[in-house]
Amino acid sequence: xxxxxxxxxxxxxxxxxxxxxxxxxxxxxxxxxxxxxxxxxxxxxxxxxxxxxxxxxxxxxxxxxxxxxxxxxxxxxxxxxxxxxxxxxxxxxxxxxxxxxxxxxxxxxxxxxxxxxxxxxxxxxxxxxxxxxxxxxxxxxxxxxxxxxxxxxxxxxxxxxxxxxxxxxxxxxxxxxxxxxxxxxxxxxxxxxxxxxxxxxxxxxxxxxxxxxxxxxxxxxxxx
Amino acid sequence: xxxxxxxxxxxxxxxxxxxxxxxxxxxxxxxxxxxxxxxxxxxxxxxxxxxxxxxxxxxxxxxxxxxxxxxxxxxxxxxxxxxxxxxxxxxxxxxxxxxxxxxxxxxxxxxxxxxxxxxxxxxxxxxxxxxxxxxxxxxxxxxxxxxxxxxxxxxxxxxxxxxxxxxxxxxxxxxxxxxxxxxxxxxxxxxxxxxxxxxxxxxxxxxxxxxxxxxxxxxxxxxxxxxxxxxxxxxxxxxxxxxxxxxxxxxxxxxxxxxxxxxxxxxxxxxxxxxxxxxxxxxxxxxxxxxxxxxxxxxxxxxxxxxxxxxxxxxxxxxxxxxxxxxxxxxxxxxxxxxxxxxxxxxxxxxxxxxxxxxxxxxxxxxxxxxxxxxxxxxxxxxxxxxxxxxxxxxxxxxxxxxxxxxxxxxxxxxxxxxxxxxxxxxxxxxxxxxxxxxxxxxxxxxxxxxxxxxxxxxxxxxxxxxxxxxxxxxxxxxxxxxxxxxxxxxxxxxxxxxxxxxxxxxxxxxxxxxxxxxxxxxxxxxxxxx
Numbered sequence: 001x002x003x004x005x006x007x008x009x010x011x012x013x014x015x016x017x018x019x020x021x022x023x024x025x026x027x028x029x030x031x032x033x034x035x036x037x038x039x040x041x042x043x044x045x046x047x048x049x050x051x052x053x054x055x056x057x058x059x060x061x062x063x064x065x066x067x068x069x070x071x072x073x074x075x076x077x078x079x080x081x082x083x084x085x086x087x088x089x090x091x092x093x094x095x096x097x098x099x100x101x102x103x104x105x106x107x108x109x110x111x112x113x114x115x116x117x118x119x120x121x122x123x124x125x126x127x128x129x130x131x132x133x134x135x136x137x138x139x140x141x142x143x144x145x146x147x148x149x150x151x152x153x154x155x156x157x158x159x160x161x162x163x164x165x166x167x168x169x170x171x172x173x174x175x176x177x178x179x180x181x182x183x184x185x186x187x188x189x190x191x192x193x194x195x196x197x198x199x200x201x202x203x204x205x206x207x208x209x210x211x212x213x214x215x216x217x218x219x220x221x222x223x224x
Numbered sequence: 225x226x227x228x229x230x231x232x233x234x235x236x237x238x239x240x241x242x243x244x245x246x247x248x249x250x251x252x253x254x255x256x257x258x259x260x261x262x263x264x265x266x267x268x269x270x271x272x273x274x275x276x277x278x279x280x281x282x283x284x285x286x287x288x289x290x291x292x293x294x295x296x297x298x299x300x301x302x303x304x305x306x307x308x309x310x311x312x313x314x315x316x317x318x319x320x321x322x323x324x325x326x327x328x329x330x331x332x333x334x335x336x337x338x339x340x341x342x343x344x345x346x347x348x349x350x351x352x353x354x355x356x357x358x359x360x361x362x363x364x365x366x367x368x369x370x371x372x373x374x375x376x377x378x379x380x381x382x383x384x385x386x387x388x389x390x391x392x393x394x395x396x397x398x399x400x401x402x403x404x405x406x407x408x409x410x411x412x413x414x415x416x417x418x419x420x421x422x423x424x425x426x427x428x429x430x431x432x433x434x435x436x437x438x439x440x441x442x443x444x445x446x447x448x449x450x451x452x453x454x455x456x457x458x459x460x461x462x463x464x465x466x467x468x469x470x471x472x473x474x475x476x477x478x479x480x481x482x483x484x485x486x487x488x489x490x491x492x493x494x495x496x497x498x499x500x501x502x503x504x505x506x507x508x509x510x511x512x513x514x515x516x517x518x519x520x521x522x523x524x525x526x527x528x529x530x531x532x533x534x535x536x537x538x539x540x541x542x543x544x545x546x547x548x549x550x551x552x553x554x555x556x557x558x559x560x561x562x563x564x565x566x567x568x569x570x571x572x573x574x575x576x577x578x579x580x581x582x583x584x585x586x587x588x589x590x591x592x593x594x595x596x597x598x599x600x601x602x603x604x605x606x607x608x609x610x611x612x613x614x615x616x617x618x619x620x621x622x623x624x625x626x627x628x629x630x631x632x633x634x635x636x637x638x639x640x641x642x643x644x645x646x647x648x649x650x651x652x653x654x655x656x657x658x659x660x661x662x663x664x665x666x667x668x669x670x671x672x673x674x675x676x677x678x679x680x681x682x683x684x685x686x687x688x689x690x691x692x693x694x695x696x697x698x699x700x701x702x703x704x705x706x707x708x709x710x711x712x713x714x715x716x717x718x719x720x721x722x723x724x725x726x727x728x729x730x731x732x733x734x735x736x737x738x739x740x741x742x743x744x745x746x747x748x749x750x751x752x753x754x755x
Contacts, residue, residue, distance in 0.1 A: 039353055217377065
């Protein structure tokens with residue numbers, strides 16, 4: 001006999017096996033999901049969920065696909081939350097402090113309550129990366145926010161109206177494009193290909209019968 | 225949480241771990257691989273495939289579940305759809321909001337076309353988002369597109385279409401540069417050198433990564449770029465049938481709002497199918513690492529419109545899906561875990577294969593170890609698994625490596641109280657990738673005028689087995705390619721009168737073949753509601 005627990009999906013009580021995740025518990029209860037379900041593997045942030053366990057005032061946030069149900073769980077899904085994304089031309093912006101002031105000035109209204117960090121479904125230090133973004137320290141902001149799945153729970157808890165995931169994304173794009181060191185070997189290889197350096201070899205390979213390709217493949221040298 | 229058997233076996237692994245460090249297990253010979261695949265790879269189980277009885281691939285074999293959908297009834301059967309007043313009109317219609325669709329949208333926008341993306345869930349709800357390990361490109365001095373070509377050809381059992389593979393490998397470095405210049409944060413050393421590793425079947429270390437969030441990082445940036453450009457994205461709306469014109473060209477699609485059920489008509493000069501894979505069809509009952517909407521919709525719509533499938537009978541089972549705990553059963557454990565040192569070990573602590581064989585060979589070898597040799601570990605609910613010895617990683621590369629290089633894996637297991645730095649994990653193959661799909665030429669077109677395909681919905685790039693890191697690569701290379709060409713083509717197209725007669729004609733063929741049943745397709749979403 002399966003061990004069952006009682007959960008409250010949007011307040012309504014259902015008895016479900018305790019081995020299920022919140023997402024599979026909803027399906028067990030009869031929900032056919034369209035909203036609030038994406039990759040089902042913890043990468044897309046579609047299934048942001050807020051819950052409280054009966055008798056405990058602590059509010060928790062999680063991804064429904066990555067969280068097992070417990071007895072007395074009150075579940076509210078957050079399939080959409082209005083995040084304010086500002087539009088920019090990545091070719092024209094520069095990794096300077098003023099770009100955050102222009103696009104996301106509300107980050108300077110952070111009151112330091114840390115509700116974002118407490119709510120993060122990925123256990124990131126959200127308030128800290130916002131602080132780095134305020135100071136124009138984009139590389140660290142990028143590093144600290146890297147595992148963000150953009151579920152938006154942080155923003156739902158923010159009294160200053162900050163859209164943390166988009167601030168982080170801007171910091172990361174600035175870092176990837178402008179602050180990370182250039183890869184000389186990549187630039188060189190792109191140029192070599194443009195110059196046709198490999199063209200003759202490639203044409204020869206493409207014309208080879210399968211038997212010859214097999215010979216090449218089975219005897220290739222593998223880098224240690 | 226762990227069973228007695230697991231704990232006992234973990235102890236054996238612990239005792240033998242030091243002896244594995246520095247070990248270089250022998251690779252299988254070509255003959256050994258062939259024999260192994262024939263006996264243990266799911267693609268070789270004949271009764272799991274059916275012969276198609278209608279359509280352009282009549283006589284070819286495809287998985288049973290796919291055959292059912294390809295020869296099913298249309299969702300619009302018997303409906304009278306007014307095509308005279310389209311709800312949307314655009315130059316380029318892109319079906320699918322994953323990496324291929326987004327790349328296509330950006331390039332079509334660069335080409336000056338009016339672009340619209342339609343996606344049945346949200347933009348970015350796609351397998352791209354879940355690709356963990358990395359993206360291949362031959363950009364190191366000891367590597368070349370030619371070596372990449374041979375690796376992929378061999379991995380694909382020499383069935384890859386040469387002109388597609390040529391494009392994939394020669395445009396790979398430029399694809400990486402394009403992403404880098406859009407702001408994707410690749411793992412680099414301080415001097416800018418890309419941190420690259422091996423994938424199964426590669427002969428050079430050419431796997432570029434963004435921690436183990438490679439696909440997520442790429443998808444977040446591409447989506448952001450699509451939004452920055454103001455490209456129209458119609459989400460929670462599925463394409464359910466292609467529309468043609470009276471000249472036989474593709475001219476748009478019938479759409480359906482996923483929430484309200486309302487049908488809509490989109491008219492377009494060119495259409496790009498970028499609908500991705502089919503893991504949620506759960507071929508042969510396998511769990512899957514794919515996203516919720518991976519149901520082969522594009523293959524169904526394309527096939528009904530007359531486009532041909534190539535290698536639709538070959539699927540990729542990723543060797544390392546989660547076997548335990550049950551809550552994340554079938555989820556992907558990135559190949560990168562093996563790239564950075566973890567070995568596959570059976571319940572007696574034996575290394576039974578080189579951990580970096582190609583995926584089909586690795587999956588078959590794991591299945592053999594469990595089914596034939598009885599060396600799997602019971603997962604507690606009827607299944608079996610093989611150990612992936614993750615603690616080896618930090619013995620080789622030092623403490624902190626796992627958190628730095630594979631944080632998503634550490635987090636995923638951590639939620640169930642499993643610290644992968646300390647204990648090994650149980651894995652078993654999971655349905656991961658659709659090797660085959662709709663056939664295209666090097667310009668991204670099908671045999672049907674104005675119809676393009678990009679990404680996982682394409683067949684032929686990877687032959688009969690894809691190498692790790694060549695899929696993130698193909699969505700970029702072929703997504704951009706399709707976007708560019710579809711925009712160019714759209715500039716000089718005049719459409720005739722729109723029609724859905726091909727759908728009715730196909731239905732007649734199905735009926736004539738005596739196949740009429742109660743299945744409708746495309747499937748759009750799997751049904752996981754408890755019955």
